[in-house]
Amino acid sequence: MLIVRPVRISDLPVIETMAVDSGIGVTSLPSNREKLYEKIQTSLAAFEHEAVAGTGREYYMFVLEDDGQVVGTASISASAGFEEPFYSYRSETMVHASRALQVNNRIHVLTMCHDLTGMVQLCGFFCKRSLSLRAYELLSRARLLYMAAARERFGRRILVEMQGMLDDNAQSPFWDAIGRRFFNMDFPQVEQAFAQRSKTFIAELMPTYPIYVPLLPDQAQNAIGQIHPDFERPFSILSREGFEADDYIDIFDGGAVLTAELDQLFSLRQQRQLAVEVSPVLPDGAEEMLISNHRSDQFALSQARASIVDDVLFIMPDTARALSLTNGQRACVVPLLAENKGRAAA
Structure with missing residues (x-):
């Protein structure tokens, strides 16, 4: 029987294996024993928290069991960027016009922001690829059912980041066109750095002015808002729940950021x-x-x-x-x- 339950300390060895198997796409599941142990401890404290309302600091980690064997994991962060801003690129249009020349151009630009800071975040999702769609749905939606059971602990808006497109060498065309210009690091290195530390170093080195999309290479432009094939199953489930791609993308690989009103999601309404x-x-x-x-x-x-x-x-x-x-x-x-x-x- 498939069962989703809160993580336990005894799950650490198998969670470590999953973190390795997840590759570079799940930065909230770092391949670091100490970091994983810290996340499990934080989760245990959150589940034991008896306050009427959550503080926003809480992190909840779940595991999927198949006849007693842990085969997947997924998490909730009660407040994205609780201790530091949650950075993303906002996709928007800038108008360049000249009445004298009779020119009016609408230019697609990306602006770094932290508009999504404070929203509930679904993160840390990993499920063995050999498992059925039923298992994926159970693990993904369990987090929403938990929020329904403890609604007072969570805010109104919710987000989830989807991994963006990578090439055959696990490099990101989006990162190579922008981030690599300011960091002497390839994509796997910067993903690992983020998993081990935080996104604050990005604000220190990345440009704060708008990025003009037409100036980017075609491969980078084509990657904006796209989703890696490995995330098609989770994306399908989230889409049917009611999540939608908003005007935000991931600052590393340009992957889509999905958002929703928590109480309007299928699981919460039904x-x-x-x-x-x-x-x-x-x-x-x-x-x-x-x-x-x-x-x-x-x-x-x-x-x-x-x-x-x-x-x-x-x-x-x-x-x-x-x-x-x-x-x-x-x-x-x-x-x-x-x-x-x-x-x-x-």
């Missing part, structure tokens, strides 16, 4: 909190759905067959055991995303 009834036989109308135990400190989520009758959620005993639910307790339930309903058995 989630229902119901009393549980454990039964060995489900009433008519049972179907696959995502079910969580609606606890912030001992969160668990899985996909299982269940029935809803008169605002009561009927679940099987094995589902109840997996989610530590008993009769009368409340659970949070949401339907599968439309495109995935026919793939529940995948």
Whole structure:
């Protein structure tokens, strides 16, 4: 059975392996044992936090289990750039006009900004490529179901960065055209530097004036707002949730930054909190759905067959055991995303 739960210290060795396997695309999953241990400790403290509202400093890390084996991980940062600005490029249009020459040109420019600072951020996503789309959906959407269970801890707007396009040598055409001019570092090096430290060094060395896109090489222009093929599955799931590419791109590889109103996402709009009834036989109308135990400190989520009758959620005993639910307790339930309903058995 696939289950998503909060990370534990004992998960550190497998998380280390995932950080290596994720390559350079997931900077929030650094290939550094001390950094990973620090993230796990921060996550444990966040889940144990009992305040009515979060402070914004919290970082929540989850893992996906397949019959007890950890096969994926994903995280939430309650406030992007809480301790320092969250940098991105804002894509906008600048008008150059001359009445005397009868010229009016609209020029595409990129301006470094920290407009997205303070938004909730989905990050640290890694799932083994051999797993089904069902597993990807479960891990990705578990974070949203957790936020539904602890809504007071999170803000109104949410973002997620998508990895941009790389060439066959794992180099970024976008980075080579801009960042490399100011840093004597290739793309893998700067990604590693960011994973180990922070983005503050970027503000110290990168240009603060607008970048005129027409002056960039064609490869760099074509990479703006694009998504690496390895991120197509997560992008598909997030898009169906309601995330959209906004006017922002990643400052390293030019990848798309997706944003949304948290409460307008599919999982938040469709989630229902119901009393549980454990039964060995489900009433008519049972179907696959995502079910969580609606606890912030001992969160668990899985996909299982269940029935809803008169605002009561009927679940099987094995589902109840997996989610530590008993009769009368409340659970949070949401339907599968439309495109995935026919793939529940995948």
